[in-house]
Amino acid sequence: MQSELMHLSDVSLAYHTVAGETTAIQNLDLTVYEGEFLAIVGPSGCGKTTVLSLIMGLLEPTAGSVRLAREHLRLGYMLQRDHLLDHRTVEKNVLLGLEVQHRLTEESRARAMALLDTYGLGEFRSFRPQQLSGGMRQKVALIRTLALEPDLLLLDEPFSALDYQTRLNLSDEVYRIIRKEHKSAILVTHDISEAVSMADRVAVFSARPARLKALIGIGFPAGLSPLERRRQPAFHDYFDRIWKELQP
Amino acid sequence: MKKTSVSEAHAAYLRRIRRDARIVLISRIAVLFGFLLLWELGADLRWFDPFILSSPSRVFQTIARLYADGSLWLHVGTTLLETVLGFLLGTLLGALFAVLLWWLPKLNRVLDPYLVVLNALPKIALGPVLIVWIGAGTASIVVMGVLVSLVVTTVTVLNGFLAATDEKQLLMRTLGATKLQIFLKVVLPAGVPDLISALKISVGMSWVGVIVGEYLVSKAGLGYLIVYGGQVFKLDLVMASVTVLCVLAALMYYAVAFLEKKVCS
Numbered sequence: 001m002q003s004e005l006m007h008l009s010d011v012s013l014a015y016h017t018v019a020g021e022t023t024a025i026q027n028l029d030l031t032v033y034e035g036e037f038l039a040i041v042g043p044s045g046c047g048k049t050t051v052l053s054l055i056m057g058l059l060e061p062t063a064g065s066v067r068l069a070r071e072h073l074r075l076g077y078m079l080q081r082d083h084l085l086d087h088r089t090v091e092k093n094v095l096l097g098l099e100v101q102h103r104l105t106e107e108s109r110a111r112a113m114a115l116l117d118t119y120g121l122g123e124f125r126s127f128r129p130q131q132l133s134g135g136m137r138q139k140v141a142l143i144r145t146l147a148l149e150p151d152l153l154l155l156d157e158p159f160s161a162l163d164y165q166t167r168l169n170l171s172d173e174v175y176r177i178i179r180k181e182h183k184s185a186i187l188v189t190h191d192i193s194e195a196v197s198m199a200d201r202v203a204v205f206s207a208r209p210a211r212l213k214a215l216i217g218i219g220f221p222a223g224l225s226p227l228e229r230r231r232q233p234a235f236h237d238y239f240d241r242i243w244k245e246l247q248p
Numbered sequence: 249m250k251k252t253s254v255s256e257a258h259a260a261y262l263r264r265i266r267r268d269a270r271i272v273l274i275s276r277i278a279v280l281f282g283f284l285l286l287w288e289l290g291a292d293l294r295w296f297d298p299f300i301l302s303s304p305s306r307v308f309q310t311i312a313r314l315y316a317d318g319s320l321w322l323h324v325g326t327t328l329l330e331t332v333l334g335f336l337l338g339t340l341l342g343a344l345f346a347v348l349l350w351w352l353p354k355l356n357r358v359l360d361p362y363l364v365v366l367n368a369l370p371k372i373a374l375g376p377v378l379i380v381w382i383g384a385g386t387a388s389i390v391v392m393g394v395l396v397s398l399v400v401t402t403v404t405v406l407n408g409f410l411a412a413t414d415e416k417q418l419l420m421r422t423l424g425a426t427k428l429q430i431f432l433k434v435v436l437p438a439g440v441p442d443l444i445s446a447l448k449i450s451v452g453m454s455w456v457g458v459i460v461g462e463y464l465v466s467k468a469g470l471g472y473l474i475v476y477g478g479q480v481f482k483l484d485l486v487m488a489s490v491t492v493l494c495v496l497a498a499l500m501y502y503a504v505a506f507l508e509k510k511v512c513s
Binding site for chain 2: 056058077079083085086087088096097099100101148
C-alpha cells in the first residue's frame with residue numbers, strides 16, 4: 001500500500017583521516033515509505049548522522065547507492081542546534097532557505113508566515129533569535145525547514161540540546177506539525193523513549209561500523225501524541241526490545 | 249512598566265544607580281582638574297622647573313599662539329589627513345585581504361606563518377626602508393599608517409569570518425547554498441562586529457604609524473612639532489602638541505565607537 005520514498009541499497013561509507021581509514025557504515029539497506037516516520041537509534045558515534053548526510057547528498061557513499069523516489073524529491077534537514085542567524089529577525093530566518101534556493105515569492109513567503117502563525121510564533125516574527133527561548137528557537141528552525149516544503153524531513157537529534165521539559169513538549173508539537181503537514185520523516189536520536197514515542201518504525205544500528213541490527217514496527221493506536229504514547233503499557237515493551245537490541 | 253507602578257524599593261534602586269553614575273562623572277572631572285591644578289601649582293611654586301615640565305597655562309598659551317599665527321590648522325590638518333587616509337586605506341585593504349583569504353583557504357594556509365610574523369613585527373621598524381623606497385614625504389607617512397593598521401585588521405576580520413563559517417557552514421550546505429551565498433548571507437553580516445572592533449584597534453594603530461612617520465620625515469604635522477620642540481628644547485611646544493593629539497585621538501576613537509553603536513542597534 002505504501003510507495004517507497006527513499007531507498008539506501010547496500011550502502012557503505014569510509015572516512016579518511018590522517019590516522020587511517022574508518023568504516024562508518026557497512027552494507028546498509030534501508031527504506032523509507034511515503035508518509036512514514038522512521039526513527040534511527042544507535043550508540044553515539046555509530047554513524048547515524050552520516051546516514052542523513054548521505055541522503056542529503058552532502059556525502060557520497062563509498063559503495064552502494066542512495067535512491068530517491070523522484071528526481072526532484074525535496075529534502076529538509078533539521079540540525080541538532082537551531083543555527084538561527086543572529087543578525088536576522090525570526091521572519092528573515094524562516095525565509096533563509098527560500099532565499100538561498102531562489103524560491104522566495106509572494107506565495108512562498110505567505111505560506112511561511114502562515115506556518116509561523118499556525119504554530120504560535122506569528123507575534124515573534126520581528127524578534128531577534130536571541131530574544132527567544134531554546135524551544136521556540138528550535139521551532140523556528142523547524143519552520144525554516146518546512147518553508148521549503150520538503151517531501152522528506154531529516155531530523156538530526158533536534159531535541160537533544162534542550163532541557164527535558166521543553167524536549168517533551170517540543171517533540172509533541174513537532175510530531176503534530178509533521179503529521180498535520182503530511183510529511184515523511186527520519187529522526188536520528190540516541191534516546192529510545194523519543195524514538196518509540198514518535199516513530200512508526202525504529203531502525204536499530206550497531207556500533208561503528210553501522211549496520212542495521214533490527215527494524216522494529218511500532219504499533220500504537222492511531223492519533224496518539226508522543227506524550228500519550230509514553231503512557232501506554234506497550235511503550236515499555238518496545239523500550240525493552242530496543243534496549244536489548246542495542247546491547248553489544 | 250508605568251511610572252506609577254514603580255515600587256519604593258525599585259525607586260530607591262534607580263536613585264542609587266543614578267547617584268553612582270553622578271559620583272563617577274564628578275570624580276572623573278575632579279581627576280582632570282586636580283591633575284591640571286597640581287601641574288600648574290608645581291610650576292608656579294617651582295616644585296619643578298617649568299622649562300622641563302611646562303605647565304597648563306604655558307601649554308594653553310602655546311596653543312593660542314599656534315592658533316593665532318595660523319600654523320595650528322596646518323599641523324593638525326596635515327596629521328589628521330595622513331591618519332584618516334592611513335586608517336581608511338589600511339582597514340579597507342585589510343578587510344579585502346581577509347575576504348580573499350577566506351575565499352581561498354589554501355592561500356590562507358600558505359600565507360598563515362607570514363601573517364603571524366608580520367603581525368608580530370613592529371611595523372615602524374620598516375620606516376627607514378619606506379623612506380628609501382617611497383621618498384621622504386607624505387606618501388611614506390601614509391603608507392606607514394596603512395601598514396600598521398592593515399595586518400591587524402586582516403587578522404581580526406579573518407578570524408571573525410572563520411568563526412562564523414565554522415558555526416553555520418553545515419546549515420547553509422543543508423539549504424543548498426553556494427559559497428557566495430554563504431559569504432553574503434552569513435559570514436559577512438556575522439563579521440560586522442569583528443570589523444568594527446578591528447576599526448577600533450586600527451584607529452589607534454594609524455595614529456602610531458603616522459606620528460612615528462612624522463618623527464622620521466616631515467615638514468609639518470603634530471609629530472613634526474613634537475620632534476622639533478624636543479630638539480630645540482621647547483617643551484611647551486611638545487606638551488601642547490601632545491595635548492592636541494590627545495584630543496584628536498579621543499575624538500576619532502569616539503567617532504568609531506559611535507559608529508559601532510549605530511551599526512549594532
